[in-house]
Amino acid sequence: MASIVVSLSPASMADAPSVRHHLKENTKVKTNDSSSFLRGGYGNAFVKSKSFSRFSMVAAVNVSHFEGISMAPPDPILGVSEAFRASTNEMKLNLGVGAYRTEELQPYVLNVVEKAEMLMLERGENKEYLPIEGLAAFNKVTAELLFGVDNPVIKQQRVATVQSLSGTGSLRLAAALIERYFPGAKVLISSPSWGNHKNIFNDARVPWSEYRYYDPKTVGLDFEGMIADIKAAPEGSFILLHGCAHNPTGIDPTPEQWENIADVVQEKNHIPFFDVAYQGFASGSLDADASSVRLFAARGMELMVAQSYSKNLGLYAERIGAINVVCPSADAAARVKSQLKRLARPMYSNPPVHGARIVANVVGEPDLFNEWRKEMEMMAGRIKSVRQKLYDSLTAKDQSGKDWSFILKQIGMFSYTGLNKSQSENMTNKWHVFMTKDGRISLAGLSSAKCEHLADAIIDSFYNVV
Ligand SMILES: Cc1ncc(COP(=O)(O)O)c(C=O)c1O
Numbered sequence: 001m002a003s004i005v006v007s008l009s010p011a012s013m014a015d016a017p018s019v020r021h022h023l024k025e026n027t028k029v030k031t032n033d034s035s036s037f038l039r040g041g042y043g044n045a046f047v048k049s050k051s052f053s054r055f056s057m058v059a060a061v062n063v064s065h066f067e068g069i070s071m072a073p074p075d076p077i078l079g080v081s082e083a084f085r086a087s088t089n090e091m092k093l094n095l096g097v098g099a100y101r102t103e104e105l106q107p108y109v110l111n112v113v114e115k116a117e118m119l120m121l122e123r124g125e126n127k128e129y130l131p132i133e134g135l136a137a138f139n140k141v142t143a144e145l146l147f148g149v150d151n152p153v154i155k156q157q158r159v160a161t162v163q164s165l166s167g168t169g170s171l172r173l174a175a176a177l178i179e180r181y182f183p184g185a186k187v188l189i190s191s192p193s194w195g196n197h198k199n200i201f202n203d204a205r206v207p208w209s210e211y212r213y214y215d216p217k218t219v220g221l222d223f224e225g226m227i228a229d230i231k232a233a234p235e236g237s238f239i240l241l242h243g244c245a246h247n248p249t250g251i252d253p254t255p256e257q258w259e260n261i262a263d264v265v266q267e268k269n270h271i272p273f274f275d276v277a278y279q280g281f282a283s284g285s286l287d288a289d290a291s292s293v294r295l296f297a298a299r300g301m302e303l304m305v306a307q308s309y310s311k312n313l314g315l316y317a318e319r320i321g322a323i324n325v326v327c328p329s330a331d332a333a334a335r336v337k338s339q340l341k342r343l344a345r346p347m348y349s350n351p352p353v354h355g356a357r358i359v360a361n362v363v364g365e366p367d368l369f370n371e372w373r374k375e376m377e378m379m380a381g382r383i384k385s386v387r388q389k390l391y392d393s394l395t396a397k398d399q400s401g402k403d404w405s406f407i408l409k410q411i412g413m414f415s416y417t418g419l420n421k422s423q424s425e426n427m428t429n430k431w432h433v434f435m436t437k438d439g440r441i442s443l444a445g446l447s448s449a450k451c452e453h454l455a456d457a458i459i460d461s462f463y464n465v466v
Contacts, residue, residue: 134163167308175204245412320355
């Protein structure tokens, strides 16, 4: 029996009998099984079929497939930049997205990045595909930068490193590994955490729950809550830890607290899973900012680390980072790496080369490496100086005696102000300070010149809005 597929507009469907009239009985329009023909894109809801004496007619109605899709909410972080761009107020300040700005509030391309790009041009490098695991020279230096060249995990080749699409892509690849090889295992995320963490694990279908982290009473770490929740998690859970400069709070555990966290993680046979998005950018020192990861590695633990070069090299749009899995042996590392490649292949095939070459050049050339460290110190130093100035302005303006010193205890590019949703909205609506609704401000987007304005906005929102 022949199936005839005719695409008709809803109006012409009314004329279906006249269409039939024009078709000869034995017309062979399509002889395949009509369902397989339709499978490519027409859902059954949009298909009308009619049987006539010697043939059946299947009409794919020209109804939109996409009309029924609802509007997604704007991304809570990236949506702030969109709102900022739309504002015409001259006092406007974008403290939403975590991207470094100069004192003039302009984006900054590091000198070492420009020099590394010149080197690439001089060498006349091509644009061939990278292998699935990425650029070998990048993978080597990125793991060494994280753990230290002399770390036994490096020397014994126990780290499976795969270049991926910056921090986000590296986390996503690790999430796919968890979903595939640890079905049902839970990831524990700090409360609060970087907004995308939950999305990543939701999309990878990895179950997650939260551990306590932030104590609103002290605007500090709820260390006891954190330890209790990690202890209570099912054995063998993945504990997502921010290596340094916790986002959004800017509150990091002390070295002693890190030791205690490692004790509990080890006791419960959990797997530490570090997100390192700010190495060198938090304190200005690459080694100091990697100390939490190294402390866990020194205990001989297996662990995973997602790395990003968005902030410390300002390579936001190059999407350059890596996932590192510390394994018990070189053999196991080779197997884990092979599986990470297997997961990456259908997702994005292979990673981009440009950022990988920049990192490999900067880290691999001693002169550029030293210059990078100085530029990182400069960026971290500028953030620390506006942090101090904001604190000074708040203390000078606020006569109530409130202790604002929590701002100085926080580290990295963010400060958690303790402002609630409506207070944060007041910051934007009345003072044109664009920020996320959780009270987080990115100090990397603040200049000394705007500290007074920001302090006025915070004081007004804190005292006059509930
Ligand atoms: C904690 C944390 N992890 C990961 C990322 C990922 O950034 P990217 O994908 O640009 O490397 C960010 C970015 O803000 C972050 O703050």
